[in-house]
Amino acid sequence: MQENPRKRGRPKSFSGNAAQTTIQSLDRALEVLDRLAASKGLTLTEIATDLGQSPATIYRVLATLEARAFVEMDPAAQAWHVGPMAFRLGSAFLRRSSVAERSRPVMHDLMQATGETSNLGIERQGEVMFVSQVETNESIRAFFPPGTLSPIHASGIGKALLSRHGEDQLNRYFRTCRQDSFTDKTITTPEALRQELALIRDQGYAYDDEERTVGMRCVAAPIVNLYGEAVAGISVSGPTHRMASERIAEIGALVRDAANTISRGLGAPDAGDNG
Incomplete structure (x- = not known):
C-alpha cells in the first residue's frame, strides 16, 4: 500500500508574494513583540509612536498577546514586557538549533569560496574534536574524520575557541593541559599563547601556520551561541602551497563571515563581534 505523501508547507495557490501571504494584524503583533524583545520595557x-499606529490599535494587540502570556505589563511602571510564552517558543527553537546541522550548508559555501576543506570542531577536555568536514576536490587535502582529536593549542579551531575563554578558564587550561611541541612553529608557552589569543580577538580569526603538521595551514573562527559562548569552531585547512601567506587575510575574512552566519543562526546577540 502506498503511503500518503507528507503535506506541503504551503498551498500551491500561493506564489510567495508577501502582500498575498501575510496577515496584517499578525504581522503587527509580531512587530510589537520584536520591539519589546529589543527593549527593557515600553x-x-x-x-x-515607534510603530506609527494609534494607541487603541496597539492596545488591542497587547491585550491579545497578554491573554496568551506572550507579553505582560508592569503596573507600577505602566510598561509592557515580553512574557513567559515567548520564552517557551524560543526554547523550542533552541532544541532544534543543532550547530552541526546549521553549519553544514555554510561549510559547503566556505569550501567552494576558498577551494579548501572546511571543518567543524568542538572543545572536548582540552582537545579539539572534529565533528564534521566538507572536503575539497583537490587531490592533496586535509582529512579529519569525525571523532578525530587534535591538541587545542596547535589547532586553528582550538586557538579560536581558546580566544573566547575568560581569564579563569585560561588559567585552568594552562594548569591542566600540556602545550607539547609538534613542529618548530608550535606555540608551547602560556605567555606566547596569550599573545596569540589577543591577536585572534583583534582580527576575528585564528591562524595555524604549520603548528601541528609541517606543510599544512589552517584558518579558523569561533561560533558563538545566544549567550556569546563559543560552542564550536569552523575552519578551512590545506597545504601551504595553496594556502600561501598572502591569502591568509582573505581566507580569514571568509572564515570569520562563515562563523558569524552560523552564530546568527544560533541566536548570537552580536555575531559581528565573535572574535
Whole structure:
C-alpha cells in the first residue's frame, strides 16, 4: 500500500508574494513583540509612536498577546514586557538549533569560496574534536574524520575557541593541559599563547601556520551561541602551497563571515563581534 505523501508547507495557490501571504494584524503583533524583545520595557504610547499606529490599535494587540502570556505589563511602571510564552517558543527553537546541522550548508559555501576543506570542531577536555568536514576536490587535502582529536593549542579551531575563554578558564587550561611541541612553529608557552589569543580577538580569526603538521595551514573562527559562548569552531585547512601567506587575510575574512552566519543562526546577540 502506498503511503500518503507528507503535506506541503504551503498551498500551491500561493506564489510567495508577501502582500498575498501575510496577515496584517499578525504581522503587527509580531512587530510589537520584536520591539519589546529589543527593549527593557515600553509604555503603550512609546510602542504606538515607534510603530506609527494609534494607541487603541496597539492596545488591542497587547491585550491579545497578554491573554496568551506572550507579553505582560508592569503596573507600577505602566510598561509592557515580553512574557513567559515567548520564552517557551524560543526554547523550542533552541532544541532544534543543532550547530552541526546549521553549519553544514555554510561549510559547503566556505569550501567552494576558498577551494579548501572546511571543518567543524568542538572543545572536548582540552582537545579539539572534529565533528564534521566538507572536503575539497583537490587531490592533496586535509582529512579529519569525525571523532578525530587534535591538541587545542596547535589547532586553528582550538586557538579560536581558546580566544573566547575568560581569564579563569585560561588559567585552568594552562594548569591542566600540556602545550607539547609538534613542529618548530608550535606555540608551547602560556605567555606566547596569550599573545596569540589577543591577536585572534583583534582580527576575528585564528591562524595555524604549520603548528601541528609541517606543510599544512589552517584558518579558523569561533561560533558563538545566544549567550556569546563559543560552542564550536569552523575552519578551512590545506597545504601551504595553496594556502600561501598572502591569502591568509582573505581566507580569514571568509572564515570569520562563515562563523558569524552560523552564530546568527544560533541566536548570537552580536555575531559581528565573535572574535
